[in-house]
Amino acid sequence: MTPLLLVPLVVLAQVILVNRVPLPGGGAPDLVLLVVTWLAMTRGPATGALLGFCAGLLVDIMPPAAHLMGQYALALAVVGYVAGRGVGSPVTTIVACVLLGPSLAVALGLLISDPRVTFTTLVEQVPLTIAYTMILSPVVLWATSRGREPGYAT
Numbered sequence: 001m002t003p004l005l006l007v008p009l010v011v012l013a014q015v016i017l018v019n020r021v022p023l024p025g026g027g028a029p030d031l032v033l034l035v036v037t038w039l040a041m042t043r044g045p046a047t048g049a050l051l052g053f054c055a056g057l058l059v060d061i062m063p064p065a066a067h068l069m070g071q072y073a074l075a076l077a078v079v080g081y082v083a084g085r086g087v088g089s090p091v092t093t094i095v096a097c098v099l100l101g102p103s104l105a106v107a108l109g110l111l112i113s114d115p116r117v118t119f120t121t122l123v124e125q126v127p128l129t130i131a132y133t134m135i136l137s138p139v140v141l142w143a144t145s146r147g148r149e150p151g152y153a154t
Contacts, residue, residue, distance in 0.1 A: 003039050003051055010035045011058040027128025029136045032059055033101040036076050037083040037094060038140045045084030052080025068112060075104040090144055094137050102129045 014031045021028065036055050040048025056073030079101045087096045106126050109117035 003043075006035065006039075007032075007051060007055045008058060011055060011062060014059070015062050023128075023132065025124065025128045027125060027132050029132035030098075030101060030129055031136070032056075033076065033079060033098065033133060034136060034140050036080050037097040038143050040080040040083035041086070041090065041093060041140075041144045043084065045081045048080030048082075048084030049077045050080070052076035052078070055080075068114070071108050071112070071114075072105055075101055075108060078104055090141055094140050095134070098130060098133045098137055102126050102133075 010031050014028075018031055019028050032055050036048065036052045039051050043051070053073050053076065056076035057070070059072045059076075060069050079097050082100060083093055083097045087093045103126065106117055106121060108114075109121075
């Protein structure tokens with residue numbers, strides 16, 4: 001499946017399905033971040049940044065968009081670039097991206113005085129998002145290692 005079709009489908013799945021699942025604590029995994037990380041790891045930093053920007057822009061304009069346009073686009077563009085460059089092993093790269101995405105989005109929210117970013121967001125929502133996304137992150141490791149030689153060390 002091409003990224004041009006996969007990214008919008010994942011954004012729709014995130015908004016329509018995943019964000020509405022009543023998980024403990026009210027958090028939800030970030031499937032868009034995981035897909036951007038996977039695509040960037042397999043295609044490189046320039047393509048990763050572009051895919052991250054486009055995916056983030058789709059998230060920014062998708063209702064219910066309650067934040068400034070481009071906030072998530074910037075965060076996912078940085079995640080895409082970092083994933084494409086790699087931060088050591090694939091596991092380290094995935095963990096770094098899962099930590100970086102929500103943290104950068106909240107930092108940008110603080111920088112532009114987003115009223116939705118509060119102390120509660122920092123101590124409750126961000127850790128939950130990171131934890132739920134980290135639970136699903138082995139899928140990215142599996143997807144990036146498919147098709148590699150059997151002796152490839154992860």
